[in-house]
Amino acid sequence: MPPSATRPSASRRLGGVVAALGGVLLFGYTLRQTGLDTIASGFARVGWAFVGIVALGGLRFAVRAWAWVLCTDPPHRLRLRDTFPALVGGDALGNLTPLGLVVSEPTKAAYVRDRVSLMNALSGIAVENLFYILTVAAMIGGGTLALLFEFVVPPALRVMSLIALVGMAAFLLVTLALASGRWRPLSWALDVMARHHLGPAALLARTAKLRTLEEQVYTFARRHPSRPVPVLLLEASYHVLGVAETWLTIAMLLPAGTPATVLGAFLLESINRFVNVAFKFVPMRLGVDEAGSGLLTQVLYGSSALGVTLAVVRKARMLVWTGVGVLFLGLRGLNPVDAYEADEA
Template identity: 30%
Template sequence: MRKIEWVLLALGLALFVVLIDRVGWGEIFRQFRQIGWVFLLVLGVSTGRYLARTRAWQRAFAARDDTPPFWQLFQVRLAGESLNYLTVAGPILGEPTKATLLRERLPVAVGLGGTLIEAGIYGLTSGLITLPGLVLFLVRVTLDPGLQRAGWLVALLLALLLLFSWMMLRRRLHVLSAAVRWVSRGPLGRRLERGRPHLEQLEDQLFLFYAGHTRAFRAVFLWDCLAQVFAVLEIYVILAALGVRVGLAELVIMEGMGKVIKAMFFFVPGRVGTDEAGAAFVFQALGYGWALGIGLGLVRRLRALVWSGAGLAFLSRYAIRRPA
């Protein structure tokens, strides 16, 4: 990692320790003891989420004869997701890795195209839960006026992004590559411009998939929606184990705001400390207290580490089978 990334990681760890110290180690241990065996149920729910996304990914290849089997895709997904979670590069490294691991079954370009199509549609479904979650949070909670205005601005921008994404698909508008062309006039210049043709190619693949494989597109969308349902269900299971019952609106707020916080602090390695701090802020604002938010964040982090360990095991297996 570069020096700035080490600094960000250190700051995240410091924030993490401060949060735990503020709540109290005894309270954290009490929450984990209270969850106990229910953690296995949490893993089961998250398994459903990974299975749904794997099925969506499989359908993104539009029933090609050389589409890899489901179990292989599941292993490769876990391998790629472990890199997404544990490395600073995140999806920049994890998504191409998935396509590379499939190269014995699919051309890398085809594998990357299907991978990015599913990731793009999943991003769309994430926006569909983030927007109502953010709006409900802003309506229900009284914040500092400046923070409130910033929140509504983010909600407006997200709504416009979702609208433009839909228009881009329907009318085949090269919005992303056009935006890169405009931004490349600035200081980033040539570096962005070099990647623009590849972005245009990806947009064309997405347009072709949407127009030529309508049923497959709908299937990917619905499976990714199911994955979002599992993410919300996971929060419910964890809070129920801690003796707290919440309604659907609050669950949407918690998941939606969690996605906002992840997007805001994507540059922090592993989002160490930021996920827990964000959950603590949201739960405190909703009246549940810091401790419950931090507890939820820690349980979800432990779940992510378990799956990342499985993903690294699959990644090492593929590395041994396919030596350089």
Template identity: 20%
Template sequence: MKNNYRNIFLLIGVIAIVIMLFTFDMKYDELLNNLKRAGFWFPVVVLLWVFIYMINAVSWYMIIHDNKENHVPYLKVYKFTITGFALNYATPFGFMGGEPYRIIELTPYVGVSKATSSVILYVMMHIFAHLCFWFSSIFLFILMYSVNIGTGIILTFAGAFCLFLIYFFIKGYKNGMAVKTLRLCKKIPFLKKWATHFAEEKKEMLERIDSQIAELHKQRKKTFYTTLFLEFTTRILGSLEVFFILKILTPDVNFLTCILIMAFTSLISNIFFFFPMQLGVREGGFAISTGKLALTGAFGIYVGLITRVRELIWIGIGMLLMKVGNKNNIVSNKE
């Protein structure tokens, strides 16, 4: 990737950090006191994401390496993973920052079509694992709590919604999604002209991307299910963050309840994905979910605060990694 492009992505991240620093709903001395209250649990929460990102990188690494020709060093994939997620935290609409960055960085190694298909596949798997996590959490809730009529209706609709999207993603894995996505864009007024031109100009590349997407489900089933398992595992590990933070506030913490809090909060965050950096949404989600699960809403606000600071730290790390280790990139002429 050219340094000019990296500098644009870096600027996005720096702006996000500045905005996050100025949008905390408390004074800095109060914020510092809350971090001191967290004690050793706060560095534990930050370090937890070293391992979560490591598993995310393994999942993407497996998707990339379908043969010996497409060799990308794991540490490069790990680096692109961290920075990609940092950019996703920093930009509205989630995928407007991290995914283009990953494609551009990966292209010199495997070519543009393979880079694009592997990033699309990883994003699909990441979302697919979210859907599986939300769907399985419905049954966990039923096992742990009594369900009245109102709650039953909500859970039924949530389950039906998850099943519909799971079906949609399975269809996408079987047939590819690039061409269909462009067809959908053609129906959107502001994107119609661009989508039509792009679809005609890049027709062969889009078809190649779709064939590579379909290949993962049809011919590489072991990779498909392994990466799904890895991504699902990161959702469970992510619940440890809630568990560690709540341990600061109360000794009576149930890890299964933390899984439900994480599932409910991530669902709310993804519903309001268009909020830049999800400002206020994550904190509100934690407050609502803890309140619904017989915990005080103040606990949820505190969890949201510590999580926001952790995100801020990892955005900073991602931005620093963007400028590190870029001298030995392999230049590829692959399409």
């Protein structure tokens, strides 16, 4: 969808502010319950390993940036040096504001407008996101099943896990239906709005462009049958690197003699993916990540403080890359307004 058609309404902005305030309050409460001394001690144990944590975060951006390159429709061509700063910059704005995807995705497209048209940039981003969503659903579903079968979990966490499992299964089916190219929900919605004279005029005026964009996105796999497998492997690599980052962090935080397990890291990363999907509207997932990780590490290691510290270390890594993203945007001369004002090149 063209960025200008996604201008946030007053109610959405208000909702975003409320979500941000709620996240800050939950974050403060969680830190108070855990104890700042406990968290500071955990950071001290991480030490120089934080450099490796930040590096793994950068590699995760790189594999998704490479996937975006492969999702760009030929003969248009993007390079990794185009998509990497665009991805980091867009993610930075998405983390800093309650607008999430509304601002991050158009910013990525605006960043590469000197290489491809806005329509082609948005199409590539949407295709990459579609493959990413498939792997996220599989990651969350796999983590939920492993948790339920391998551990005795509190009733509240079991109910949450079952809800997440059902939600991810439905999400996976919908995404597969979209990827097949046979279901066009956007075109259907536009037809309904045009028939009943509903929806903003700015949106309806872009019906032709939106239909073209939907056609490019949902038929990508059929038009380029050699691309889906390498893209899916790159998206899977993103999650593997996430598990490695979590394992490294937990290994540094655990007391001497207590081993960090790959299964534990996988479960913690899967709940992190769920938090990122379900609470994208909360800037940097403040409070929510700490609460979710603390609940899970209580089950895995008997310590909720471990999960809270893990989440805070993750926040520090996010802040480093958010700073890099803001720098990229500044050097490129972009700001959030550009994400909304950009139009077809």
